[in-house]
Amino acid sequence: MKAKHQRLTLALLALVALVGAGLLGAYALQDQASYFYTPSDIVEKKPEAGTAIRLGGMVEEGSIERSADGVTVHFIVQDGTARQKVTYTGITPDLFVEGSGVVADGRLDGQGLFVAETLLAKHDENYIPRELEGIDMTSSEHKTETLVQ
Amino acid sequence: MHAYANPTRFLSLARPLTPFLLFGGIAMVLVACAWGLLATPAERLQGDTVKIIFVHVPMAWLGMAGWTGIAIASLSELIWRHPLASHAARAIAVPGALFSLLCLVTGSVWGRPAWGTWWVWDGRLTSMLVLFFLYLAYIVLANETRKTSGQSRIAAIFGVIGIINLPIIRFSVEWWETQHQGTSISLMGKSTIDAVYLWPLLISAIGFSLLFGAIVLMRMRASLAQTKVDARLKRMAAE
Numbered sequence: 001m002k003a004k005h006q007r008l009t010l011a012l013l014a015l016v017a018l019v020g021a022g023l024l025g026a027y028a029l030q031d032q033a034s035y036f037y038t039p040s041d042i043v044e045k046k047p048e049a050g051t052a053i054r055l056g057g058m059v060e061e062g063s064i065e066r067s068a069d070g071v072t073v074h075f076i077v078q079d080g081t082a083r084q085k086v087t088y089t090g091i092t093p094d095l096f097v098e099g100s101g102v103v104a105d106g107r108l109d110g111q112g113l114f115v116a117e118t119l120l121a122k123h124d125e126n127y128i129p130r131e132l133e134g135i136d137m138t139s140s141e142h143k144t145e146t147l148v149q
Numbered sequence: 150m151h152a153y154a155n156p157t158r159f160l161s162l163a164r165p166l167t168p169f170l171l172f173g174g175i176a177m178v179l180v181a182c183a184w185g186l187l188a189t190p191a192e193r194l195q196g197d198t199v200k201i202i203f204v205h206v207p208m209a210w211l212g213m214a215g216w217t218g219i220a221i222a223s224l225s226e227l228i229w230r231h232p233l234a235s236h237a238a239r240a241i242a243v244p245g246a247l248f249s250l251l252c253l254v255t256g257s258v259w260g261r262p263a264w265g266t267w268w269v270w271d272g273r274l275t276s277m278l279v280l281f282f283l284y285l286a287y288i289v290l291a292n293e294t295r296k297t298s299g300q301s302r303i304a305a306i307f308g309v310i311g312i313i314n315l316p317i318i319r320f321s322v323e324w325w326e327t328q329h330q331g332t333s334i335s336l337m338g339k340s341t342i343d344a345v346y347l348w349p350l351l352i353s354a355i356g357f358s359l360l361f362g363a364i365v366l367m368r369m370r371a372s373l374a375q376t377k378v379d380a381r382l383k384r385m386a387a388e
Binding site: 004011014036103119123126129 | 190192196199202227264266271316317327328331333341342343345
């Protein structure tokens with residue numbers, strides 16, 4: 001076996017071991033490395049009331065209710081299977097609208113209400129010009145000719 | 150590749166290619182930025198902050214492509230002892246670090262209005278920050294080993310090992326719940342980014358890639374010239 005081939009074999013073995021180690025590491029991390037709990041995770045894992053957790057999901061359509069004081073907002077975060085009632089007092093980010101993603105730090109009170117202390121908006125992978133708002137991007141082809149300014 | 154193992158042959162190709170990449174890249178970046186900033190509409194939720202993607206996304210791609218280049222060069226140094234490999238890897242490291250940093254900075258500037266925060270420790274942001282640190286570590290390691298022994302074996306091994314971070318960056322948004330949005334642009338399937346943004350973004354990405362290539366070629370030429378100078382000084386001292 002030539003020295004070059006020996007080095008090639010060794011390098012390939014090292015790469016396989018490296019990728020294997022990486023995948024094992026990622027597998028072991030799993031949801032430990034997740035940035036937030038979804039409403040389903042809360043149903044499943046039942047975090048204790050009062051422990052600090054982070055909740056992420058979509059703001060349910062038609063669920064945002066602003067209180068009379070102007071800074072308190074109630075809404076529902078859902079992930080398609082479970083729903084979680086949330087309340088937050090403070091200024092909401094620009095991207096906080098119904099149907100969009102949200103990440104909230106806070107804790108559950110005894111009655112199953114999530115009291116958020118900070119509220120971050122989450123953007124999804126869709127980038128749609130304002131003119132096209134309301135058009136279903138999944139069924140319609142992109143129509144650039146209507147957008148030329 | 151071994152046709153270009155000879156530095157003279159490599160230089161005869163690199164010299165005319167450098168201005169082509171440099172000015173071509175600058176022109177395309179200017180076109181893309183003018184198009185992106187002036188002629189694209191505001192996004193439905195983000196408004197005008199969407200326009201940061203014309204810099205942010207190419208920086209992210211090239212930051213990752215840079216390490217891919219370092220890993221390939223490192224492998225060909227370890228296995229085939231390619232004489233230009235260590236020059237190439239060192240040449241890539243500095244613009245790679247710069248582009249990764251610009252990716253982090255532009256992302257942070259976007260995150261403030263869009264998410265409501267400059268920074269969060271989610272999978273995507275953290276793994277990208279790790280890539281930036283890997284670049285810094287690589288630069289220090291490669292410079293130090295070159296100075297002391299002229300050997301870059303350790304830097305090459307580090308360059309290969311570091312590649313494990315790239316799939317983590319790429320798939321962080323799929324493996325874990327993250328603050329960062331999922332992948333919008335797909336080569337095979339349908340992209341979820343509207344064509345009005347996609348076209349200037351692609352031109353910008355090609356332009357920055359050419360610029361990156363020009364920087365790498367210039368740094369490789371400088372590195373080869375430095376090797377020549379060192380060798381000559383050594384010879385003169387010996388005489």
